[in-house]
Amino acid sequence: MAANTAQAKTQFGYRRHPDQDRSGANVAEHPVVVVGAGPVGLSLAIDLAQRGQRVVLLDDADRIGEGSRAICFSKRSLEFWDRLGVGDRMVEKGVVWSVGKIFHGASQLYQFNLLPEEGHKRPAFINLQQFYAEAYLVDRVEQLPEIDLRWRNKVIALESRNDGVTLTIATPEGAYQVRASFVVACDGARSSLRQMVGADFAGQVFEDQFLIADVKMTAAFPTERWFWFDPPFHAGRSALLHRQPDDIWRIDLQLNPDADPVAEKQPENVRPRIERMLGHDKFEFEWISLYKFQCRRMARFIHGRVIFAGDSAHQVSPFGARGANSGLEDAENLSWKLDRVLRGLSPESLLESYHIERSAAADENIRESTRSTDFMAPVTRQEARLRQAVLSLAEDTEFGKRMVNGGRLSVPSIYDTPLSSSDRDDWRGGPRPGASMLDAPVTEQGGGTIYLTDVFIEQGTRFTLLEFGNGAAVDVPDGVGTIRIGGEGGLVDAQGLAGKRYDAEPGTAYLLRPDGYVAARFRNAARPALDAALARAAGVN
Amino acid sequence: MALSTSSNFAKPDDAFRAIVEAHRGLTEAQSADLDAALVLVLANHIGDLDVLREAIALAKRRMLDASQQQQQQQQ
Numbered sequence: 001m002a003a004n005t006a007q008a009k010t011q012f013g014y015r016r017h018p019d020q021d022r023s024g025a026n027v028a029e030h031p032v033v034v035v036g037a038g039p040v041g042l043s044l045a046i047d048l049a050q051r052g053q054r055v056v057l058l059d060d061a062d063r064i065g066e067g068s069r070a071i072c073f074s075k076r077s078l079e080f081w082d083r084l085g086v087g088d089r090m091v092e093k094g095v096v097w098s099v100g101k102i103f104h105g106a107s108q109l110y111q112f113n114l115l116p117e118e119g120h121k122r123p124a125f126i127n128l129q130q131f132y133a134e135a136y137l138v139d140r141v142e143q144l145p146e147i148d149l150r151w152r153n154k155v156i157a158l159e160s161r162n163d164g165v166t167l168t169i170a171t172p173e174g175a176y177q178v179r180a181s182f183v184v185a186c187d188g189a190r191s192s193l194r195q196m197v198g199a200d201f202a203g204q205v206f207e208d209q210f211l212i213a214d215v216k217m218t219a220a221f222p223t224e225r226w227f228w229f230d231p232p233f234h235a236g237r238s239a240l241l242h243r244q245p246d247d248i249w250r251i252d253l254q255l256n257p258d259a260d261p262v263a264e265k266q267p268e269n270v271r272p273r274i275e276r277m278l279g280h281d282k283f284e285f286e287w288i289s290l291y292k293f294q295c296r297r298m299a300r301f302i303h304g305r306v307i308f309a310g311d312s313a314h315q316v317s318p319f320g321a322r323g324a325n326s327g328l329e330d331a332e333n334l335s336w337k338l339d340r341v342l343r344g345l346s347p348e349s350l351l352e353s354y355h356i357e358r359s360a361a362a363d364e365n366i367r368e369s370t371r372s373t374d375f376m377a378p379v380t381r382q383e384a385r386l387r388q389a390v391l392s393l394a395e396d397t398e399f400g401k402r403m404v405n406g407g408r409l410s411v412p413s414i415y416d417t418p419l420s421s422s423d424r425d426d427w428r429g430g431p432r433p434g435a436s437m438l439d440a441p442v443t444e445q446g447g448g449t450i451y452l453t454d455v456f457i458e459q460g461t462r463f464t465l466l467e468f469g470n471g472a473a474v475d476v477p478d479g480v481g482t483i484r485i486g487g488e489g490g491l492v493d494a495q496g497l498a499g500k501r502y503d504a505e506p507g508t509a510y511l512l513r514p515d516g517y518v519a520a521r522f523r524n525a526a527r528p529a530l531d532a533a534l535a536r537a538a539g540v541n
Numbered sequence: 542m543a544l545s546t547s548s549n550f551a552k553p554d555d556a557f558r559a560i561v562e563a564h565r566g567l568t569e570a571q572s573a574d575l576d577a578a579l580v581l582v583l584a585n586h587i588g589d590l591d592v593l594r595e596a597i598a599l600a601k602r603r604m605l606d607a608s609q610q611q612q613q614q615q616q
Contacts, residue, residue: 382573389578399585 010135019375020176030056033167033180035193036157039070039130040310040327041186042137044376046084047335049146050461053342056178057147058169060154060187064138068129068214068387071244072321075115076412076436077328078122079453079516085462087122089136094126095243098125100225103404106232109394110401111224114409119497120439121451125321125409127244158183158196160304182338183306184206186327191312196304203296204370206317207257208377211290213270214248217283221249227406229376229391233276238376238406240319241277248286252278252318254376261290276289293317293373295366301355309334314362319372319407322365329412331356336461336514340538350539353419361413368408373539375405412436419513421533430503430510430521437466437516440498442491452498453516455483462514463534467525468499470507474525477534513537571585 019028032048034041037059045055073081073090081087086465100112114124141147157168157173165183168175185193194201224242228234240252243531255264263269267285275281297314301307310327334354340346378384393400412435420433431438439453456464459481467474469487476482484490485498486506493499502510509525511533520533535541550556562581564572587607 382577384579385573385577389574389581393578393581397582401579403581 010131012062012138012151014062015150015170016171016173017148017150019178020171020173023177027166027177027179029164029179029181029347030054031181032056032184032338033058033165033178033182034184034186034312035059035167035314036136036185036187037149037151038065038125038186038310038327039133039137040331041184042134042141043080043084043328044309044331044335045147045149045184045186046086046137046140046144047080047331048339048393049141049144050084051335051339052209053146053339055147056180058143058153058155059149062151063142064134066131066133067246067250067289068131068250070130070133070321070324070407071127071242071250072125072325073128073133073328074321074325074410075120075122075124076410077325078126079439080328080332082453083332083457084123084137084140086136086140090128090133091122091126093132093136093245095127095223095245096123096126097223097225098124099222100227100406102404103226103228103231103399104391104394104404105230107395109391109404115359119441119495120452121441122439127242127250127306129244129246129248130324132245137345154185154195155193158193158306160197160306163305165305181305181342183310184334184338185306185312186310187312187314189311189315191308193306194298194308194312197306199298199300199303199308201298201315202298203294203315203366206293206295206373206377208373209255209257209259209261209264209290209292211253211255211264211270211273211288213251213253213274213288214244214286215251215274215283216246216248216286217278218247219249219278229404231277234273239277240407249283253277255290265290271518295367295370295373297359297362297366301359302351307334307338307351307354309358314366316362316365316369317373319376320365320369321407322369326358326361326365326409329361330354332515333358337539345541353417353539357413357415357417357419360416364413365410372405372407378463384509417516419519419537419539421511421529421536423447423521425521425523427521428503430501431518433520435518437510437512438501438519440493440501441495442485442498443494444491445489450491450496452483456481456512456516458485461516463519463537464512465525465530466502466511466512468493468502468504468506470524474509474530476528477527477531480534511537524539542589542592544592544599546599 017421022028033056034045035058045057048055078087081090097116101112102109141149154170155167156170159166164181166179168177221409226472228239231239237254244248253378265288294315301313307523309330316322335351343346378387390403394404415434419432439451441449444450464481465476468485469490485493507524509522513519519537
């Protein structure tokens with residue numbers, strides 16, 4: 001059975017490390033220690049390693065967590081994983097989808113397509129059990145000698161200094177210490193490092209409880225996200241159905257606030273609910289979990305030399321796929337900055353932009369997911385009345401359909417950041433500074449089609465100038481990659497999509513950051529303006 | 542665009558009457574349902590978040606003034 005194969009691959013052994021024989025003045029020193037080998041910690045470690053950094057990655061367990069947990073991975077996350085060399089495996093195993101349908105009672109209210117246009121390498125979303133994603137990331141880690149992954153290594157104490165951190169780590173053979181210039185805490189919503197630095201985790205807990213069940217069955221439902229308000233099989237509440245690989249289906253059912261969590265989780269109590277939903281009993285349970293939504297974040301993501309990323313820094317309710325995806329965006333945002341600081345190319349203050357950009361993104365994710373949760377579980381009678389009005393207006397008006405909130409799915413944030421240079425020219429479209437680069441197909445001189453996201457990887461995932469040819473190529477500073485579309489020797493915009501998506505004219509140029517975000521753009525890129533934008537984006541001015 | 546509080550209907554009594562009549566014969570709960578739908582329909586027609594916020598602020602201020610007056614009368 002496929003699920004068993006997946007489980008078997010997820011057990012890892014503890015191995016003694018020579019660091020454990022060192023103590024006192026002789027404890028080992030490392031540039032970066034990442035704590036937590038979940039999707040965020042693993043991806044961050046790989047990105048840092050690919051940039052040439054040595055990384056120690058600690059995890060307190062010796063296996064990948066059970067249950068599918070996060071299942072929706074966004075286009076943006078897949079583009080990040082492409083850079084890490086694992087995108088193809090994720091997409092091959094995952095279930096590709098872009099269409100969502102919203103039902104009210106027994107009838108469909110409307111449907112939406114999250115990626116209604118062609119010409120992108122990656123789909124809007126794939127669904128993939130988190131344990132597969134983690135297993136593929138671990139496989140990639142094992143190809144990278146720069147990463148030292150230590151299972152059953154649990155951080156039990158942390159001592160901060162101005163120039164680093166001393167960690168005390170418990171293992172099956174006793175505790176040892178290491179020093180690190182930087183520690184990145186990717187140790188999840190119940191982060192013990194967050195407690196060790198004494199930081200709070202403030203926010204809102206929602207009263208309604210949700211039941212998550214992963215069931216195995218063969219079904220003919222299409223590969224779409226189906227969301228019900230007040231379905232016939234679960235009167236008065238909401239429900240979600242989503243497909244995963246291996247004939248596994250994710251079902252979310254909203255329960256009453258006063259439902260007994262222990263009783264509700266018993267398979268014999270869950271089974272009749274699912275039978276009513278599916279209309280048959282030909283399914284088996286893979287995983288059942290019950291939870292309340294929480295929307296919380298740390299006030300600051302950086303505490304001295306300890307940096308928080310993913311669920312340890314922010315937690316959102318799950319309708320919107322904003323948990324794991326925002327954690328992965330944290331990782332890609334942090335890795336290039338940390339790499340530059342460790343190399344002495346940028347001052348440590350560059351890291352502050354990680355806090356600015358990603359805490360604003362966390363606020364946005366919390367705002368969006370709170371609105372979805374409030375819509376699904378109205379608090380007051382009048383709130384319920386307004387929701388009911390929206391649902392009934394949605395039956396015959398377009399504005400009503402668009403107001404129905406069954407989850408707004410994760411898209412990359414646009415950063416309002418000191419690293420961006422403001423537009424000085426006129427633009428009618430295209431990604432503005434602080435926005436993520438857009439994909440488009442272009443044709444190589446040999447005639448093959450290649451996507452811009454892949455050309456960016458070929459250029460080394462570093463500061464890169466994307467220019468639309470206008471005679472001679474722009475003279476770029478050392479260390480900056482170039483992608484040239486049009487002009488002599490450049491890529492050909494055969495379908496015109498690159499030019500359209502970037503609002504390009506001959507001479508248009510976009511300066512991309514190493515995480516693929518736009519730092520600046522020019523109608524005519526002159527060298528002094530480019531140098532200034534580059535310095536600003538690298539935090540060296 | 543700012544919220545318009547000048548009189549926009551040629552026959553304001555007709556407009557008021559239309560709303561009142563829509564509520565005739567309804568229970569309080571049904572009236573509240575009707576108002577909820579009506580507010581959403583009209584808000585979308587206006588289609589301007591700033592104007593909507595101004596309208597909400599004006600409506601809330603009237604409510605606040607009314608409750609203060611009530612308190613003063615009771616004292």
